[in-house]
Amino acid sequence: MSDLAKQEAAKDLPLKEDIRLLGRILGDTVRAQEGEAVFDLIERVRQTSIRFRRDDDIAARRELEAMLDSLSRDQTIQVVRAFSYFSHLSNIAEDQHHIRRSRAHAIAGSAPREGTMARAIEAAFEAGVTNEQIVDFFNDAFVGPVLTAHPTEVSRKSILNCQLKIAQFLDARDRIQMTPDESEENDAAMRRAVLTMWQTRMLRPTKLSVLDEVDNGLSYYSYTFLRELPKLYVALENLLAKHGDTWKTMELPSFLRMGSWIGGDRDGNPFVTADVLREAMRMQATVALEFYLHELHILGSELSLAQLLVSASDQLLELAERSPDKSPHRGDEPYRRAVAGIYARMYATAEHLLGHRVGRPPVGRAEPYAYAEALHDDLDIVHRSLLANGSGALAMGRLRRLRHAVKVFGFHLAAIDLRQNSDVHERTVAELLAAVRPGFDYLALDEEGRIAALLEELATPRPLASPFVNYSDETVGELEIFRAAAESHRLYGRDCIHNVIISKTDGVSDMLELALLLKEVGLLRPHERAIDVNIVPLFETIGDLQAASATMDRLFSIPAYRELLATRGEMHEVMLGYSDSNKDGGFMTSGWELYKAEIQLIEVFKRHGVKMRLFHGRGGSVGRGGGPSYQAILAQPGGAVQGKIRLTEQGEVISSKYANPEVGQRNLEVLAAATFEATLLAHPEAAPRPEYLEVMDRLSEHAFKAYRGLVYETEGFEKYFWESTVISEIANLNIGSRPASRKKTTAIEDLRAIPWVFSWAQCRLMLPGWFGFGAAVRAFLAERPDGMQILQSMCKEWSFFATMLSNMDMVLAKSDIAIASRYAALVRDEELRNAIFPRIRAEHQATIDALLAITGQQELLDGNPLLKRSIRNRFPYLDPLNHVQVELLHRYRDGNAEERIKRGIHLSINGIAAGLRNSG
Incomplete structure (x- = not known):
């Protein structure tokens, strides 16, 4: 072993020790709870699986399969539980190792790492970026991770x-x-915690409601966001302060803010109603206000400064005088009394907004704050007084973080996006117009006719809806949710709902229809x-993406619409759908x-x-636009970021990124760093060689043909998919409030993209993340004898292409064609299966051959040894789960509908998802 290899092995030793420790504790727990025989069985399965993976021992594979196929019903459940929990424990050990290595670098004074x-900032100064340019960036920037709920989120809050x-520990x-x-x-x-986890239900007995999803999402604010985001701002200000006087007293604006779809995304989810939106807002506000009250209570105890010893500003003294705290014991403690008044x-405020009391009762009554900015103004008075009177160090602790928290989270915690399908808006507008203009058939108009009719209505303040007309339930529901949004603005401030998203946008009329509905409620x-x-x-399908620039060009040519943009800072957001475009056209074409x-939109x-602000609807998996966020942002075309970006954080990726506070702060910092670099260090004129664009067009054409040929043009493929994956069982699993399909059919077109990708991940095929690339390269090389050299140059010189290959590399490394073949055997029609x-x-x-040839790797993930190690460590614990899942599916589909069989299938889904970490 080389010296470098020995050093790397030494670095990984603590990780291996942690995994062994947690595995030993889990094993002891299983032995104590389930008995020696169960422990021995699980240990035999584990050792056999490791032997197969480590030594590529075919005999070990056959032994493992025979062992797992012969398990009794109860043994099956115990094996699935043990290996599922081990996957979760391995995730914990890996996250802790990342933290350990980060601390080791910091302690050693290593050079700052990529993604920090x-x-x-160091690279910006080296590149000659000026202080003014950096100030302008932060003043104009917006980075918005948006949490979403969807049908494959498998993590329970109790387990987390x-x-x-x-x-x-x-x-x-x-x-x-x-x-x-x-x-x-x-x-x-630690043993008590593992025992509690073992004895805690991994599955939910009933289907989640939307408000359950809201509650689950809010847990990440308690774990991470409320504390770690303010810390990130403070750390960044401290970092900048080392670069000259310009930064000594500057406070960063709140350019990094959280968003949410949970409670506002009603596209395909009939359970998101106006009442649900109102309650989601109230729940979010409760978390924010309880946090502020807790921090203010502690802050008051910390600021026990006596007026005999420390001066205070006139504004601070006035704030203290207005406080209901009149205790003579605190008469000479103006800071404490001021904070008591703020409390x-x-x-x-909490009582007014929430309708009930939260937190410790105050020392006396006071007027509520009308808006969060007023709270921040009062905290600023305390801050400035401390700075002016020799107590600056006290202003730089809890108070500083609290001031940032109030600016970031306000009274609403996170902005909730509203989303609905354009078809629903279209039907709603048609019904409203028909009621006021009898005989007018809006749906019969062509696109230009619709635009003209909508602009006519938008020009007048007259509302369309009448209390004396009986509208359909759909129209009533749409109007009511917009009224709830307007109410929320009045209660929590306009920051609580910033964006209203139109799914399946394919024309200007879709946006004008929404504008008309917003007019109805005063927004x-x-x-x-x-x-x-x-x-x-939201442009989702391949066709919609191709028409996106023309649609926006037409929209911006309408003077009345441009006038509205003036009140939005001449900024317009466009959302790009990675999931549906992938399902529609395949990984490469999408x-x-x-x-x-993006290139065309930049020009328009x-x-x-x-x-322009782009909102990237990325999933956790590569098949839904996932992959490392840092590389994905830097791989955007020049000029696409412009200091502004939003992106979705979905499914089990949320828990893997944000359940651990330190890991969460690191992931937030990565988003900020990538946006900073993409804006200030990328050259707008830098673009790939024209030849590369032509090559990508040809590759995409070939890949599209191969993908569509399999998924949409092969007779029986729909049946093959439903029988060879766990899609049926996912559709019935209590892991989300939203149906797996948009309609009550099994058609691929109607299936939501999330369970489509998740199902392929479960059977370890990962088809949406790679299919079509091998065929595309083969066809391209047949056209171009020098094609391989061109592709290799593209990989070296073009970050977009390199990132695409890197993501595919990861997906292929997590796939296993032998295991996938066992799922294929679930297809009852042998002729269909063999076709x-x-x-x-x-x-x-x-695809593997093409990828290795282009990248020059000998094996998958040669360029990412950390991920390669992680996957190698996980496979021995994933393989048994897949084998057991197949056997359970056989039993279940043969008519054994016992509750334990269904429970075993659902447990295996959870364990495989945990082991893969980014499958949804």
Whole structure:
């Protein structure tokens, strides 16, 4: 072994020790809870699986399959539970190792790493970026991760709580030199946490409601966002302060803010109603206000400064005088009394907004704050007084973080996006118009006719809806949810709902229809030429992406619409759909059409003088636009980021990124750093060689043909998909409030993209993340004898192409064609199975061969040894879960509908998802 290899092995040793420790504790727990025989069985399965993976021992594979296929019903459940929990524990150990390595770099004084703000700012100064340019960036920037709920989120909050405790105990072992007694207590506490996890239900007994999803999403604010986001702002300000006087006293604006779809996304989800939106807002506000009250209570105890010893500003003294705290014991403590007054006002604010009391009762009554900015103004008075009177160090602690929190989270916590399908808006508008203009058939109009009719209505403040007309339930529901949005603006401030998104946008009329509905509730006011939210088109299918620039060009040519943009800072957001475009056209064509759409949109926005903000609807998996966020942002075309970006965070990716506070802060920093670099360090004129664009067009054409030929043009493929994956069982699993399909059919076209991708991941085929690439390269090389050299140059010189290959590399490394063949055997029609699976297997191998030839790798993931190690460590614990899942599916589909069989299938889905980490 080389010296470098020995050093790397030494770095990984703590990870291996943590995995062994957690595995040993889990094993002891299984032995104590289930008995020696069960422990011995699980250990035999584990060792056999490791032997097969480590030694590529075919005999071990046959032994493993025979062992797993012969399990009794109860043994099956126990094996699935054990290996599922081990996947979760391995995730904890890996996250802790990332934290450990980051701390080791910091302690050693290593150069800032890629993806950190320290490295991004250092690179900016090295490149000659001026202080003024950096200030302008932060003043104009917006980075918005948006949490979404969907049908494949498998993590329960109770399980996450157990995992967080285990992570904290592991972390303590790293940071603290423990006495023997302390070490023993740490071990005992960790064992209690693992035992609690083992005895906690991994599955939900009933289907989630939307408000359950809201509650689950809010847990990440308690774990991470409320504390880590303010810390990130403080760390960034401290970092900048080292670069000169310009930054010494500058406070960063709130350019990084959280968003949410949970409670506002009603596209295909009939359970998202106006009442649900109102309750989601109230729940979010509760979390924010309780946090502020908690922090203010502690802050008051910390600021015990006596007026005899420390001066205070006139404004601070006035704030203290207005406080209901009149205790003589605190008469000479103006800061404490001022904070007590702020607390009393916040307590009254919570009571006013929520309709009930939260937190400790204040010392007396006070008026509520009308808006969050007023709270921040009062905190600023405390801050300035401390700075002016020799107590600046006290202003730089809890108070500083609280001030940032109030600016970031307001009274609403996170902006909720509203989303609905354009077809619903279209039907609603048609019904409203028909009621006021009898005989007028809006749906019969062509696109230009619709635009003319909508602009006519938008020009007048007259509302269309009448209380004396009986509208359909759909129309009533749509109007009511917009009224709830307007109410929320009045209660929590306009920041609570910024964006209203139109799914399946394919024309200008889709956006004008939404504008008309917003006018009905006062969110658009024609006489003021003002609009209070962003109208956001979502271009999803391949055809919609290809038409996106023309649609926006036509929209910006309408003077009345341009006048509205003036009230939105001449900025317009466009959302790009990665999931449906992938399901529609395949991995390669989706990625390429998205890239081309961005280039065309950049040109249209520039020509019309409108600022562009792209919202990337990325999933966790590569098949839904996933992959490392840092590389994805930097791979955008020059000029696409412009300091502004939003992107979705979905499914189990949310828990893997944000359940651990330190890992969460790191992931937030990565988004900020990538946006900073893409804006200030990318050259707008830098573009791939024209030849590369032509090559990508040809590759995309070939890949599209191969993908569509399999998925949409092969007779029986729909049946093959439903029988060879766990899609049926996913559709019935209690893991989300939203149906798996948009309509009650099994058609691929109607299936939501999320369960489509998730199902392929479960059977370890990952088809949406690679299929068509091998065929595309083969066809291209047949056309161009020098094609391989061109593709290799593209990989070296073009970040878009390199990132595409890197993501495909990861997906292929996580796939397993042998395991996938066992799922193919679930297809009862042998002729259908033999017509489809060999095509998939051949394309899988062709894709791997093409990828290795282009990248120059000998094996998959040679360029990413950390991920390669992680996957290698996981496979021995994933393989048994897949084998058991197949056997359970056989039994279930043969008519054994016992509850334990269904439970075993659902448990295996959870465990495989945990092991893959980014499958949804």
